[in-house]
Amino acid sequence: MKRTWWKEAVVYQVYWRSFFDTDGDGFGDLEGVIAKLDYIKNLGVDVIWLNPIYESPDLDNGYDISDYQSVMKKAGAMETWERLLKEAHERGLKLIMDLVVNHTSDQHSWFLESRSSKDNPKRDWYIWKDAVDGGKPNNWRSYFTPSVWEWDEPTGQYYMHSFAVQQPDLNWENEEVREAIYSMMRFWLDKGIDGFRMDVINLLAKQKGFPDAEQPDKIDYLGNNPGIHEYLQEMNEKVLSHYDVMTVGEIPFVTPEDGLKYVGEDRNELNTLFHFQVADDMPDWDMLRYKEIQQTWYEGLHGKGWNSQFLNNHDHTRQVTRYGNDGEYRCESAKLLGTMLHTLPGMPYIFQGEEIGMTGVRFPSIDDYQDIAMKNKYEEETQKGREASEVLAELQPLSRDNSRTPMQWDASANAGFTDGQPWMTVNPNYTDINVEEALNDPKSVFYFYQKLISLRKEYDVMVYGDYQDHSEGDPHIYAYTRSLGEVTWLILLNHSNEANTVSLPDTLSISGKELVLGNYQDIQDLHTLQPHEARIYQL
Numbered sequence: 001m002k003r004t005w006w007k008e009a010v011v012y013q014v015y016w017r018s019f020f021d022t023d024g025d026g027f028g029d030l031e032g033v034i035a036k037l038d039y040i041k042n043l044g045v046d047v048i049w050l051n052p053i054y055e056s057p058d059l060d061n062g063y064d065i066s067d068y069q070s071v072m073k074k075a076g077a078m079e080t081w082e083r084l085l086k087e088a089h090e091r092g093l094k095l096i097m098d099l100v101v102n103h104t105s106d107q108h109s110w111f112l113e114s115r116s117s118k119d120n121p122k123r124d125w126y127i128w129k130d131a132v133d134g135g136k137p138n139n140w141r142s143y144f145t146p147s148v149w150e151w152d153e154p155t156g157q158y159y160m161h162s163f164a165v166q167q168p169d170l171n172w173e174n175e176e177v178r179e180a181i182y183s184m185m186r187f188w189l190d191k192g193i194d195g196f197r198m199d200v201i202n203l204l205a206k207q208k209g210f211p212d213a214e215q216p217d218k219i220d221y222l223g224n225n226p227g228i229h230e231y232l233q234e235m236n237e238k239v240l241s242h243y244d245v246m247t248v249g250e251i252p253f254v255t256p257e258d259g260l261k262y263v264g265e266d267r268n269e270l271n272t273l274f275h276f277q278v279a280d281d282m283p284d285w286d287m288l289r290y291k292e293i294q295q296t297w298y299e300g301l302h303g304k305g306w307n308s309q310f311l312n313n314h315d316h317t318r319q320v321t322r323y324g325n326d327g328e329y330r331c332e333s334a335k336l337l338g339t340m341l342h343t344l345p346g347m348p349y350i351f352q353g354e355e356i357g358m359t360g361v362r363f364p365s366i367d368d369y370q371d372i373a374m375k376n377k378y379e380e381e382t383q384k385g386r387e388a389s390e391v392l393a394e395l396q397p398l399s400r401d402n403s404r405t406p407m408q409w410d411a412s413a414n415a416g417f418t419d420g421q422p423w424m425t426v427n428p429n430y431t432d433i434n435v436e437e438a439l440n441d442p443k444s445v446f447y448f449y450q451k452l453i454s455l456r457k458e459y460d461v462m463v464y465g466d467y468q469d470h471s472e473g474d475p476h477i478y479a480y481t482r483s484l485g486e487v488t489w490l491i492l493l494n495h496s497n498e499a500n501t502v503s504l505p506d507t508l509s510i511s512g513k514e515l516v517l518g519n520y521q522d523i524q525d526l527h528t529l530q531p532h533e534a535r536i537y538q539l
């Protein structure tokens with residue numbers, strides 16, 4: 001496979017509204033991202049992924065866009081964004097933007113026109129259906145509501161929304177829609193951005209005929225439908241192939257076999273993808289399942305397409321809480337998970353705050369939560385008569401708000417995030433876990449991440465090396481090699497609160513071998529890994 005800049009890159013995700021507030025309105029802003037570019041650069045990453053900044057009623061934190069080509073006022077002005085791009089580029093940082101084109105806001109002018117009358121020229125820009133037997137056109141469920149269909153009384157039809165009622169799906173079968181999106185993409189690409197993270201991009205094509213689902217609650221019927229690859233190949237041919245950019249598709253429900261159809265280098269669709277076989281389908285840590293997933297994706301893509309590695313983002317709770325140990329071994333665990341994500345095959349994504357070991361939260365009341373997905377589900381479940389406290393306890397661990405608490409800069413009020421009233425409650429542990437503390441501690445998670453990222457620049461084996469798991473069947477120890485030419489690395493991880501011994505074949509002997517990086521100061525016993533101990537050896 002050919003070498004490219006994005007394959008060698010580490011991506012840092014900036015959820016700007018929770019990153020740094022410079023105007024005191026309680027929301028982070030683009031000026032705040034500019035103010036922290038040196039911090040991001042110092043970490044050593046190559047690319048910033050910026051969550052949506054476009055004009056929006058902000059019902060789904062910017063994923064309900066009402067004008068693709070203007071900047072949401074709480075984020076800043078277009079001039080601010082242009083300065084952010086310039087300042088990032090001057091620091092050698094690339095910037096990729098969020099492309100949200102499965103749906104718009106119901107306040108987008110396109111939808112306002114479309115819903116105005118059945119014969120409006122833009123009626124067919126969205127998905128409108130007559131009632132069937134006096135009811136909804138089918139039994140599909142949306143991500144955020146019991147049905148994808150919303151009745152529109154004035155025009156006597158339903159419209160489809162795969163997410164909130166206020167997020168109507170665009171009709172990608174309509175060529176005018178596709179051309180309007182391509183034109184918008186060129187608007188941003190011509191400003192000099194370096195690519196796109198593509199929001200639920202595999203949902204653009206809908207099942208032909210909109211048939212009832214056998215299991216409506218298993219919503220994978222929303223994605224990977226016939227026609228999707230033609231759309232993406234057209235998008236690539238008409239837009240992406242004219243720029244030196246990277247594209248990463250957010251692709252729920254996808255398997256390695258289907259994933260290759262999106263990112264195969266001969267497919268001319270996308271460069272890489274986020275799959276959700278971990279984040280969506282593995283609620284708690286399961287090392288055996290995780291190894292199986294890594295193995296099938298490696299076999300599925302190796303030599304043909306490129307994977308991405310992440311364990312948390314703005315939708316998925318903080319990894320050290322969900323998949324590690326955020327208590328006694330928080331720092332060791334954060335470093336182990338970082339070592340894993342940066343030494344497995346694929347591009348590593350760092351979600352803001354992950355680099356200092358920020359954790360998830362448990363707010364006492366549903367009123368402390370902002371996420372529409374969680375609030376809708378809470379409403380839906382309590383409406384069934386379920387005990388509110390039980391529903392809250394059920395939803396807290398995986399609430400998207402776990403990752404959306406403000407970035408913790410220092411131990412001052414509101415963790416130094418804002419001088420105003422923060423839009424989202426700050427995690428109370430900010431007094432102990434914050435950037436200032438991390439930068440003053442040579443043994444912090446931050447400096448460990450900085451070292452991991454710098455290793456990637458020095459050792460091609462991390463990027464292009466073959467992968468082999470040598471610990472199949474072990475529920476705690478994960479031992480795998482990465483090999484490229486004469487260089488072989490052995491990564492040893494003990495994902496456990498107990499010490500465990502590691503037994504290796506002579507071919508993988510570590511005695512006398514160089515320890516490239518480890519998360520424990522001293523090695524007590526060469527073949528015993530301490531709780532959440534991670535080591536990288538060069539064999």
Ligand code: ISL
Binds near residue numbers: 063143163199253276
């Ligand atoms: O990750 C998930 C399942 O695959 C869901 O939590 C998530 O809602 C889904 O992936 C879609 O996420 C994206 O689109 C949503 C938006 O709310 C999310 O923030 C965004 O990441 C609708 O645009």
